[in-house]
Amino acid sequence: MMDEDKAGQDERAREILRVNDRGGYTVPTARLYPFQWNWDSALVAMGWAMFDEARGWREIEMLLAGQWEDGFVPHIVFHAPSEDYFPGPEVWGLAERAPPTSGITQPPVLATAVRWMLERARARAEAAARAAAIYPRLVASHRWWVRARDPHASGLVTTLHPWETGMDNSPAWDEALARVPRETTTPIVRRDIAHVAAAMRPRAEEYERFIHLVDLFRGLGWSPEKMLAESPFKVVDIGTNAILLRAERDLLVLARRFGSVAERAEIEARIARQGAAIGRLWSGAGGIYFSADLIANALIPVSTSAGMLPVFASEYGHAAALAARLRAWAEAVRWLVPSIAPDSPSFEPQRYWRGPVWPCMNWMLADGFGAAGETATARLLAEAMGALIRASGFYEYFDPCDGAGLGGTDFSWTAAVALLLPREGEGDPRF
Numbered sequence: 001m002m003d004e005d006k007a008g009q010d011e012r013a014r015e016i017l018r019v020n021d022r023g024g025y026t027v028p029t030a031r032l033y034p035f036q037w038n039w040d041s042a043l044v045a046m047g048w049a050m051f052d053e054a055r056g057w058r059e060i061e062m063l064l065a066g067q068w069e070d071g072f073v074p075h076i077v078f079h080a081p082s083e084d085y086f087p088g089p090e091v092w093g094l095a096e097r098a099p100p101t102s103g104i105t106q107p108p109v110l111a112t113a114v115r116w117m118l119e120r121a122r123a124r125a126e127a128a129a130r131a132a133a134i135y136p137r138l139v140a141s142h143r144w145w146v147r148a149r150d151p152h153a154s155g156l157v158t159t160l161h162p163w164e165t166g167m168d169n170s171p172a173w174d175e176a177l178a179r180v181p182r183e184t185t186t187p188i189v190r191r192d193i194a195h196v197a198a199a200m201r202p203r204a205e206e207y208e209r210f211i212h213l214v215d216l217f218r219g220l221g222w223s224p225e226k227m228l229a230e231s232p233f234k235v236v237d238i239g240t241n242a243i244l245l246r247a248e249r250d251l252l253v254l255a256r257r258f259g260s261v262a263e264r265a266e267i268e269a270r271i272a273r274q275g276a277a278i279g280r281l282w283s284g285a286g287g288i289y290f291s292a293d294l295i296a297n298a299l300i301p302v303s304t305s306a307g308m309l310p311v312f313a314s315e316y317g318h319a320a321a322l323a324a325r326l327r328a329w330a331e332a333v334r335w336l337v338p339s340i341a342p343d344s345p346s347f348e349p350q351r352y353w354r355g356p357v358w359p360c361m362n363w364m365l366a367d368g369f370g371a372a373g374e375t376a377t378a379r380l381l382a383e384a385m386g387a388l389i390r391a392s393g394f395y396e397y398f399d400p401c402d403g404a405g406l407g408g409t410d411f412s413w414t415a416a417v418a419l420l421l422p423r424e425g426e427g428d429p430r431f
């Protein structure tokens with residue numbers, strides 16, 4: 001990308017973050033997503049930090065204002081009411097909390113963002129003070145993951161709702177989700193398809209099952225033990241587990257500065273356990289990591305972009321094979337990285353997590369492949385993102401075949417990823 005192009009794109013990206021700023025937190029996009037989302041915020045905080053470090057820290061502090069007493073970090077924090085989104089705080093039955101939140105979580109990118117911001121800070125004293133105050137919250141959040149979602153210390157955490165994976169309608173969840181009944185006690189009032197074409201969103205049937213799970217968990221009082229015992233949807237998501245392992249490694253770096261000897265030992269033990277366990281999700285036959293269905297007690301043989309995320313977790317044993325796989329995908333589609341293998345029968349290039357390119361994935365995978373020494377692959381992912389934004393705009397996701405922009409417009413994490421992209425000739429494909 002030419003420098004002038006990059007400068008113009010960066011200016012537009014900063015403008016999008018400012019427009020989506022609701023006073024300390026950033027909505028993913030106006031109307032479609034009018035609250036603060038968990039993993040969006042981690043990316044957005046880094047984007048802000050590229051030009052306003054104090055605002056970047058604020059983003060994280062606002063998300064953590066929604067953290068529960070037991071360490072749980074919700075997937076949505078409802079800072080202010082809005083009519084534009086379903087299911088709102090009443091459906092979660094958590095409207096009385098201050099601030100109201102959802103009752104499920106999302107992939108934990110937060111510790112990674114905090115380390116990233118701390119290490120790149122120009123205002124070093126302020127960054128150290130803010131990171132030190134955030135650090136105990138991150139420790140509590142990682143302890144929650146293990147206590148609530150891996151009580152037997154297998155090294156792999158369980159996900160109980162497709163929304164928790166951040167990849168809502170991924171074909172990887174089709175079979176597991178089919179076991180969830182369609183009946184809901186909450187009447188479904190979809191607001192998303194008033195903002196975006198239905199063909200780019202999950203189907204009605206998936207939505208019913210999503211809400212069935214919310215109804216069930218609300219009825220269980222959001223008790224982690226009961227949810228884990230009773231959920232009809234129970235998967236080990238390779239994406240969440242890889243992101244958590246990466247977050248643990250970043251938390252360890254923070255603990256060396258802010259934590260106790262005991263905390264460091266605790267985090268190191270989790271890293272050892274998780275690192276060994278994630279290897280069990282590698283499929284030699286598939287040439288990629290798979291998620292697992294805990295109810296069917298089997299790996300889920302669907303090749304998704306999440307199946308490459310162990311490189312983001314600094315697991316490089318299969319990095320070369322994964323890079324080769326990605327290059328094979330690049331023969332079939334014009335733009336990387338499609339959310340599932342383009343030769344899969346479930347591939348739909350415009351439908352949400354069933355094919356499109358998502359900026360968060362390009363950022364994580366470029367970072368991981370770059371660190372693994374797969375520089376050419378990392379550069380390909382970074383360049384694809386820049387080119388897609390240049391050609392189509394700051395969309396939520398993109399068609400990997402023709403590059404069309406899809407879903408919400410002027411999207412915050414797309415803007416953040418654009419700001420994090422290296423300039424041409426900078427050499428280092430790691431963000």
Ligand code: GLC
Nearest residue numbers: 028033037039040166167168
């Ligand atoms: C959708 C995406 C999810 C994201 C959210 C807000 O639900 O699937 O990953 O966090 O929108 O952007």
